[in-house]
Amino acid sequence: MARTRLLFACLALAAPLVPATAQAAPLHASGLVLSVQPEMGALSTTQLNCEPAGGLHKNAQEACDQLTPVEGDFRRLPDSGALCTMELNPTKATLRGKWRNKRIDFQQVYSNPCVVRASTGKVFDF
Template sequence: MFACLALAAPLIPATAHAAPLTAPLLPASGLVLSVQPEMGTLSTTQLNCEPAGGLHRNAEMACDQLLPVEGDFRRLEETGAMCTMELNPTKATLRGKWRSKRIDFQQVFSNPCVLRAYTGKVFDF
């Protein structure tokens, strides 16, 4: 009887070792951006960086611009765009987490075109 059990043992498949569970890759930075022109509608979106994503339509380009300035859109270089002198004060807000620090930036631009000229793709959503 023991001989039968010894022969049957090799026929039982070995149990595969389970791979260790890993947490999903979370973005290093998660931001909520909003644009509020005085004469216009509030627009808001979410931007994640490292890896780029979220609801922002230009997420990869926006993250590429924010990485060298550590998430501080006020340090972005002007794009050189030509804008009219229309007065439509437009508030840009960026809140959330940039890597390990909390950020909360706001700035008012004279109109939406000037906002885009100074912030590139970051507020182009």
């Protein structure tokens, strides 16, 4: 009995010594690295976190909102219906990371940057 009280007393004294950093930032269930590389143009790369939305992506919340109903499969996003020129500038879109802890590694070449954005909504609009 005395041992139990001593143990509880030690724990009570040690509790304030636990660093405040023990409450770390929330883990993201989905973290993606996206890049767009036009044949005639510069490589653009960003990071998108979802659940909660964040990262360096300028449209993080909108991109996450679009990815959620399709379970992170941006290929299932509805086409925006935007009109694009018939410019030929092959553009590779790459997405790597995880969506709800499932690994994703995908790349696709589109005819130009406008078609990338029209086909993927806010996901590749960064």
